[in-house]
Amino acid sequence: MESSGTYEICAPTAPVGSSELRGARGEADQWDGSARLTRGVILAGVHNWGGCALGAASPRPLVPIANRPLITYLVDWLADYGVHEVCICGNDDTRALFECLADRSHGIKHLEYYEDIMPRGPAGCAKDAWCGSDCDKMLVVDGTIIPRIDLSSLIDFHEQSEVLMTVAVARGGADGCGLAGEWLSPLGVYVVSKQALEYVPKAGYCDIKETLIPRLHECGQKVVTYMAEAPSPRVTGTRSYMAVNEWLVEQMCGGSHEVEGYVRVGEALVHSSATIAPASRLIGPVLIGPGSKIEQGVTIVGPVSIGCDCVIGAGAVVCRSAVWDRCLLDADVTMDRCVLTHDGRLRGPLSVKNVVLG
Numbered sequence: 001m002e003s004s005g006t007y008e009i010c011a012p013t014a015p016v017g018s019s020e021l022r023g024a025r026g027e028a029d030q031w032d033g034s035a036r037l038t039r040g041v042i043l044a045g046v047h048n049w050g051g052c053a054l055g056a057a058s059p060r061p062l063v064p065i066a067n068r069p070l071i072t073y074l075v076d077w078l079a080d081y082g083v084h085e086v087c088i089c090g091n092d093d094t095r096a097l098f099e100c101l102a103d104r105s106h107g108i109k110h111l112e113y114y115e116d117i118m119p120r121g122p123a124g125c126a127k128d129a130w131c132g133s134d135c136d137k138m139l140v141v142d143g144t145i146i147p148r149i150d151l152s153s154l155i156d157f158h159e160q161s162e163v164l165m166t167v168a169v170a171r172g173g174a175d176g177c178g179l180a181g182e183w184l185s186p187l188g189v190y191v192v193s194k195q196a197l198e199y200v201p202k203a204g205y206c207d208i209k210e211t212l213i214p215r216l217h218e219c220g221q222k223v224v225t226y227m228a229e230a231p232s233p234r235v236t237g238t239r240s241y242m243a244v245n246e247w248l249v250e251q252m253c254g255g256s257h258e259v260e261g262y263v264r265v266g267e268a269l270v271h272s273s274a275t276i277a278p279a280s281r282l283i284g285p286v287l288i289g290p291g292s293k294i295e296q297g298v299t300i301v302g303p304v305s306i307g308c309d310c311v312i313g314a315g316a317v318v319c320r321s322a323v324w325d326r327c328l329l330d331a332d333v334t335m336d337r338c339v340l341t342h343d344g345r346l347r348g349p350l351s352v353k354n355v356v357l358g
Contacts, residue, residue: 038083038085038135038137038138038139038155038191039083039085039086039087039129039130039133039135039137039138039139040078040083040085040086040087040138040139040141041086041087041088041089041125041126041129041130041138041139041140041141042061042071042074042075042078042086042087042088042089042141042143043089043122043125043126043140043141043142043143043188044059044061044071044088044089044090044093044097044143045089045090045091045093045094045115045116045125045143046059046060046061046143046144052237052238053238053339053355053356054237054238054241054339054341054356056358057324057339057341057342057356057358058341058342059093059096059097060143060144060235060236061093061097061143061144062093062096062097062100063235063241064245064305064307064322064324064325065146065235065241065244065245065248066245066248066249066252066287066305067287067289067305067306067307067308069100070143070144070146070235071088071097071100071101071143072100072101073146073147074141074143074145074146074147075101075108075111076107077147077151078108078139078141078151079107079108080107081151081152083108083139083151084107084108084109084110085108085109085110085133085135086108086110086111086112087111087112087113087114087129088101088111088112088113088114088143089114089116089125089126089128089129089143090113090114090115090116091115091116091117091119092115094113094114094115097113098113112129114128114129116128119205120204120205120206121205121206121207121208121211122140122206122207122208123197123200123206123207123208123211123212124200124201124204124205124206126138126140126192126197126200126208127197127200127202127206130194130197135194136193136194137155137158137191137192137193137194138191138192138193138194138197139151139155139189139190139191139192140189140190140191140192140208141188141189141190142187142188142189142234144188144234144235144236145187145188145189145232145233145234145235146232146233146244146248147187147189147232148228148229148230148231148232148233149168149187149189149228149232150228150229154166154168154189154191154226154228155191157224157226158191158193158224158226161222161224163193163221163222163223163224164192164193164195164196164216164221164222164223165190165191165192165193165196165212165213165216165221165223165224166190166191166223166224166225166226167186167189167190167213167223167224167225167226168186168187168188168189168190168191168225168226168228169184169185169186169187169225169226169227169228170184170185170187170227170228170229170230170231170232171183171184171185171231184225185231186209187228187231187232187234188232188234189232190208191226196212196216196221199212199215199216199219199221200212233247233248238339238356241322241339242320242322242337242339245303245305245322246303246320247303249285249286249287249302249303249304249305250285250302250303252269252285252287253267253268253269253285253286253287253302253303254267254285261273261290265282266282267282267283267284267285267286267302268282268285268286268287268288268300268302269286269287269288270282270286270288271288271289271290271291271292271308273290273291274288274289274290274291274292274293274294275292275293275294276288276294277294277295277296277297277298277314279296279297280294280295280296280297280298280299280300281298281299281300282300282302283299283300283301283302284301284302284303284304285302285303285304286300286302286303286304286305286306287304287305287306288306289305289306289307289308289309289310289325290308290309291308291309292306292307292308292309292310292311292312293310293311293312294306294312295311295312295313295314295316295331296314296315297314297315298312298313298314298315298316298317298318299316299317299318300312300317300318300319301317301318301319301320302320303320304318304319304320304321304322304323305322305323306318306323306327307323307324307325307326307327307342308325308326309325309326310323310325310326310327310328310329311327311328311329312329313328313329313330313331313332313333313348314331314332315331315332316329316330316331316332316333316334316335316348317333317334317335317336318335319334319335319336319337320336320337321335321336321337321338321339321340322338322339322340323340323344324339324340324341324342324344325342325343326342326343327340327341327342327343327344327345328344328345328346329345329346329348330345330346330347330348330350331348331349332348332349332350333346333347333348333349333350333351333352334350334351334352335351335352335353335357336352336353336354337353337354338352338353338354338355338356338357339355339356339357340357340358341356341357341358342358343358344357344358
């Protein structure tokens, strides 16, 4: 085992969290029975982006969606439904995942990390991540989605069906925002009973959809589908990233509930620590993060997200774009349908469209 500080890379057969988080195991015996029935597993060790320009900027589970790392939506979702035991399965990005969540447990009482050094596949990782848990079922979730599923209803359906696996599906398009398509699509959310993992080999690669489910069928075990009311947005590349980010910015800005630390300025949500020059214009759904500065004469046309500690220079125009943290746009820059990644700078005068910049 290799360790650095409080972060530990775990052996494939013994997934363990950081020594700091592992100390919470002592509290486990005080949890009520219902809180310990389900173990959450987030499959965050995704494949490389390939030709996607965002690949060099961030692992997919950590891309900022409406100014928050994507994986934090999953962790909060599990915590909200009382899943207090969670294992995050990563690959060589495991350290980055740990650092992202180290200062914010998001209500998870016991958080572990498992680094998949030799690719085991989704089912293989799920089997390895069960090690040491006494839960009788596992919720396995793709680390690149924003789940919109009633988890209590899903687990009740699984238990009532008396099967080894339940696959959550929904109708919707490939972008996961429910904007197109009427076909059924798996959401990347599975409820797996412990007995199902007996059909997963102890070594080697094993997928859920292509290997484990066919194997269960061959052995006479039933696998059922659960119809979710809405699709769960998924990030698979730049195009879907833009669609999901815009969708959530619209949802946040169009909602009636308050967002902690933010104030409403027309259709925009602006963090209380951000500053906006009086002559600037915010049009449509716009999200502006902590410490950011919008200078004189700026025009922002949403859906747009601007991260923390950014400076948008005088006269700049930002349309339908995602600006990550600590970015700087010089005066007279125009950007439309672009992504500017962390610490990026655009020097004006400049006009860019449909590109990822950093």
